[in-house]
């Protein structure tokens with residue numbers, strides 16, 4: 001990341017770095033999640049359907065998300081530890097990092113539903129607000145038409161706001177509409193293989209997918225090794241926390 005890109009992250013709370021992964025790497029990752037998704041869908045029990053199925057195309061039973069690919073899928077374990085990616089993550093939150101949680105977002109063509117405005121740090125409740133960065137990897141090109149992320153520039157420097165959840169979706173924590181609608185949001189398209197990094201406090205959302213194309217993405221939620229989800233709003237499984245680097249390692253190599 002250039003000094004200008006890092007300065008943009010500090011000022012705006014997000015920055016996009018294109019070209020971190022090749023098209024072939026992204027296609028291999030997509031093949032893996034599509035196979036994993038079919039197995040997951042076949043085993044999904046009734047209680048979990050509302051959270052994991054895409055509400056835009058329920059009849060087709062398309063998945064909306066799956067959790068912790070970095071832990072369950074070797075392809076994503078490798079992506080999460082890719083030195084090109086880790087160099088960027090460490091330039092944002094310091095040396096010595098772990099993946100605390102990760103998600104695949106499918107956003108299928110012509111139906112993939114929106115994700116309302118929220119802050120990751122409201123969900124995660126970290127002991128250090130600056131110790132969390134999400135690396136959102138565009139497995140497909142993400143565009144305004146297929147539902148790329150939108151960010152509230154500079155909201156990383158503001159407080160964590162109150163979130164509410166619709167009564168039928170207690171896990172879908174979001175900023176109330178009256179507050180969210182007053183916050184300007186900037187679209188952040190990402191080319192396939194690029195990565196959008198956002199600070200844990202940065203307000204963000206995604207729109208629905210009105211296009212004929214998939215918008216698949218993998219969000220890796222990195223923390224500095226001293227950071228943990230101390231007061232999470234939902235429950236996260238500590239058993240999947242995966243240490244990627246040690247701070248001493250990089251110092252020993254002069255880096």
Ligand SMILES: O=C(O)CCC(=O)C(=O)O
Pocket residue numbers: 105115120134136204205206217219
């Ligand atoms: O990909 C999306 O639509 C939502 C992603 C998100 O909220 C995140 O990565 O924190």
